[in-house]
Amino acid sequence: MHATDEALGLDAPTVGDPLLRFSSRTTSLAGIEAELAKVWAATSLTTTGDTGEAERRVSARTSVLNLVVIARQPEIGARAAAVIRMLAGRHPSRTLIVSSADPDGPSWLDAHIQAICMLPRPDAAETCAEFIDLVAGGEAGRHVAAIVAPLLVHDLPVTLWWPGDPPLGTRQAVDMLAMADRLVVDGSHWSGDGLDRLQVLARLVGEHGAGIGELAVSDFAMIRQSRWREAIASSFDRPELRPFLSGITAITVRYAAHRGAGPWGTNLIKPLYHVGWLASRLGLVVAAPLRPVVPDGASESGDDLGLRMTGRLRASRRSVAVAVLPMASPMPPGTTLTVELSAERRGASLEVVVSAEADAVMVHATVDGRSMPVRRFMAPRRTEVELLAETIESVGRDPVAVAALLAAAELVRPT
């Protein structure tokens, strides 16, 4: 075992700013545990008080959860670490960032242990959180669950954040999910169209969905859409427009696509979540799954812009046409540009177009050709720090999100 301590200065903390109070390196699991024990006794956690004497400012270890990040590459780990550091004061947790390297070499571990502290207010003790950045090389990198399990603070919930493309169906994932209470992913960052991974995620939610110990799943892609959902829902708040909900005839979602991306190159998770959410809330079931449409004389990709997909939902005898369509846009590929709803009710018609505009979502509604006042919903793009904070604050499963996820997967289920 080899460990090196870094003696850190007794900097006076500034309220709200994360401050590194302890830093050490080691190369074994036993070493990590020994260093963690030192964190809370370290002299570097003592600062000079008003009287000039050493003053202990950390009153208690403040952990509310275990946050485990599986980073397939060290650069993903570094990005996740930057996000989590911003949350140290708000959501103190034991954080483990585990990356793999050098898969064909001999087994080795390199762990960097830190205490990140924050002063919530001038007269309070600092709240500190433990931060373990761990790289596993060789064979050890293929047994991440065995490394993580002994380092978890028992009795605290385990949130597993898997940035990038999580290998959800693999043995490694199964082992990791067995010790997790919540899986956090960002479906909009999955490679390709993301549809295969959506199927696996839906299966996971189904398998881990019953009773005590069920796995909660948070997808940043879906959390980002909450203002869109409010905007769409607001169209039906007026009592006289609410009956149109049982007369919806078409749902169209247009997404940003870049020319030349190829038919399967644009991630479709966000537009699909919109349709999945509407279908699940309105009790619509899949009559004909979404399938690519090839217009006459065009390539399968729909003039190389992206996939044009159509399908059909139904409720009782009513059929609802669904289309997910690409649209050339400078926005990142896969970004939702518009959600359009058409509805009929006793001879009257309603058209709702919800569209993104800078930091807002606009709702344009027309009843029998008569325009309603335009409504604007503030929807600034939320950072990963905000998304992770919201995820950590949520408790248990979100049944609405689960239903939307399952409906979206059902819409694109392969035959």
Place this chain on the structure above:
Amino acid sequence: MARTGGPATTPPRTIREERIERIGRRRRSVRHDVNPLREGLRLERVPDPHVMVLFGATGDLSHRKVFPALAQLWRTNLLPQDWQLVAVGRRPHDDATFRAEITASLEQYSRVRLESDVAAQFLGRISYHQGDFGDDEAFDRLAVRLDAMDAELGTQGDRLFYLATQSSAFPQIVAQLGRTGLDHELHGGGWRRIVIEKPFGRDLDSARKLNREVGRVFRESQVYRIDHYLGKETVRNLMVFRFGNGIFEPLWNRRYVDHVQITMAESLGVEERGSFYEETGATRDVVQNHLLQLLTLVAMEPPATFDADALRDEKVKVLRAIPEFGAADVAANVVRGQYGPGWVEAKPVQGYRAETAVDAQSETETFMATRLQIDDWRWSGVPFYLRAGKRLPKRATEIAIQFKGVPHRLFRDSAVDPQPNLLAIRIQPDEGILLRFGSKVPGLGLDIRTVTMDFTYGSAFSVDSPDAYETLLLDAMLGDASLFTRADEVEAAWAIATPIVDSWVNGPAPDFPNYVAGTWGPNAADTLIERDGRHWRRI
């Protein structure tokens, strides 16, 4: 007489048969009273489109609190699209000049700065209606105007009246609303609600009189009496803390609790409110409402449901279980004080009698402390100490539950006896909860030191808390009266406060000033608690 010759009819025997006989085979139509797309969103129900009528729109309260709260609700899309506000005031304004005034107030008092286009949208929904509250013609015009708005906006007669005026104007406005029929709820829709600001009366008789006057026009279910303290996030969390956690409730009674302290300390003086405070004093200003509300939330039994009346029934039971004081009880259990000059927050401050618009011989109390008993099964014998004051060393509102000590002194060799456990709920500032317990000092000996577990709201939740007025306005629009006080509740609270104030009026002149600004009140306040073998918690 039974028909003959036809098929014999069998009387219905099952629930289904009975239902079909009564209402036929009709399928129930799909419910359209809820919006299924709202499930899981911030609000599962949004207020109906309505017109809000704000009386006292040019006043300080409207500018500081009501308009910023409404603007914030508008900004966050929590108000319906077809919402409109008619601002009623005496001062001469047209829509443009009044909106300019609101714009300035929003810039000064908004919790979050409004984007310019959002501010323009919000202001566009405000119109001004000038009129004196005694002017029949002004109210007749208002009624016509509101009917026209209903027709134009499709607000279906839904109206929220908000009385942000001096309390002396409440009866007049309520009577005018009754005279013009603006209180009448329409059949099949068209709700009418009235929000009334504090103070609701200045003693038991005036509160009863006001309740009668309001009750002549509005039904109790239409009346929303505001105590903005109940809209505060931490006060609402108090109910969650008590009834959403299993471990505290078994300890929450006379068997384990030694006493309870509720403190509301302000470092500020009366500022520009001298004339108001002269007529009010600490007891009427904060004890009768805020402190007694906190007491009821601490002491009440768990309600059967979380609906408004179940909650308020339990609170009223607590207030009624507090014995009313006679003059001798007041002398023994109440301390009043008034601050003299001193130093607060490192600045010299003048005494109360030297404040603007304050009588140089004023007998108004700026500090009040009392010892109350709740004569019920749960709390019998547990004193509740309440104190509130101005120009105290710091601003802090806190509820402290002091538990009893251990029954047997086991650690005789410890240098210090372990202090009894304490649970402190900080309402403001630094909202949070602190639990104090004893812990062994590391080493070969067996010394015990008191340590604390300190939960700070702000460090656990990154979400920005809404202002109390945002919460309460939205609740009134949604028709949820849980956080508003009911007529009997207000009267029960006055029944406790009135004998105290009356005994001061009838008693000898107090020896004021009796505490130095920047201290924790008069010495008598310490004596009040220390004669019971207890002491005020150092905050």
